Amino acid sequence: MPYPIYMEKMEKNKEKIKKAILVLEDGTRYEADYFGAPVSSSGEVVFNTAMTGYPESITDPSYKGQILTYTYPIIGNYGIPSFSYTKEFISEFYESDRIQVSGLIISYYSNRPYHWNMNQSLSNWLYENEIPGLYGVDTRFIAKKLRKNGGSMLGKILMRNEDLPFYDPNQDNLSEKVSIHEKIMYGNGKYKILLVDFGLKNNILRCLLRRDCSIIRVPWDYNFIKDEYDGLILSNGPGNPKIYEKPIHYLRLALKKKQPIFGICLGNQLLGIAAGGETYKLKYAHRSHNQPVISLETGKSFITSQNHGYVLDTRNLSGEWKIFFRNLNDNTCEGIIHNNKPFFSVQFHPEASSGPQDTEFLxxxxxxxIKKSKYNT
Known part of the structure; x- marks a missing residue:
């Protein structure tokens, strides 16, 4: 679609709202210009320091219920990619089938985007999905404020003087909103993977399919105990891990079995709770593409993509478990591993998308x- 059509569409849809306002729960107000949809929204305001990858982050189910603030000054410069799918009907460029954020806050909106694979502008995409965006504010200042408050604050985007209440997504079971509702099968590979969808990113599917897997994707509350599989994966997802009592119960039973288990992000927290640990909210949340972690198994360090405010407290884990990775900034737990059984998990995103691919080897x-377990070699 040629550029002039983008601008024509934006101007045609643009309502005459002089200024929009971001209101934080402490009463702080930021006046801003708007792009995207001229609608108000409420949620948990978080930040991300990444320079690229906004289409992936905006469609990442881990951001459900959150208003995403980008510290990088220019967003929208390469537009939104085409809507194409693999033979397994998995989006090639998005991490889910819809926008997951409740709003977007940026410093400067690039209204003249260009990229060879661009399908439309960021503003048009947000407009079509009824998601508001704000620009013209100091997002780095906002990020500093958020960071001092545990990496997030409740907030709302107001287009007019309406009375919109604050919304805390951490009080809800967000996986109910982002998980599938019925079982889905992918691929016809050698290894049978049961993948529990708490808010799955599509690149986890892509990474497994490249490794000769048959994937059985199941809802967040699916009882997988009696199912047959070669390996179990617990996906990423949004919200407070303590809310997910049912899957934690199933996990405690799965830990009595021998099939390999791999937890990612929220999956790491749920596995840790099932293993006897606890979770708590970080003072400084991890929300960026440049979080350094170190493997306590090898001593090697890696740069990782992360988006989480909760972390595992491993003090109550039994002696059967040990810390797998640590964060090099604050020394918090970034993963656990069982001493004898093939169970492990990580807090960061080895599937990346967006972000560095340093840890895809996991x-x-x-x-x-799975090979060792399946063939007893």
């Missing part, structure tokens, strides 16, 4: 554990 480790 999928290979998982497949190797």
């Amino acid at each position: 999928f290979d480790i998982f497949i190797d554990l």
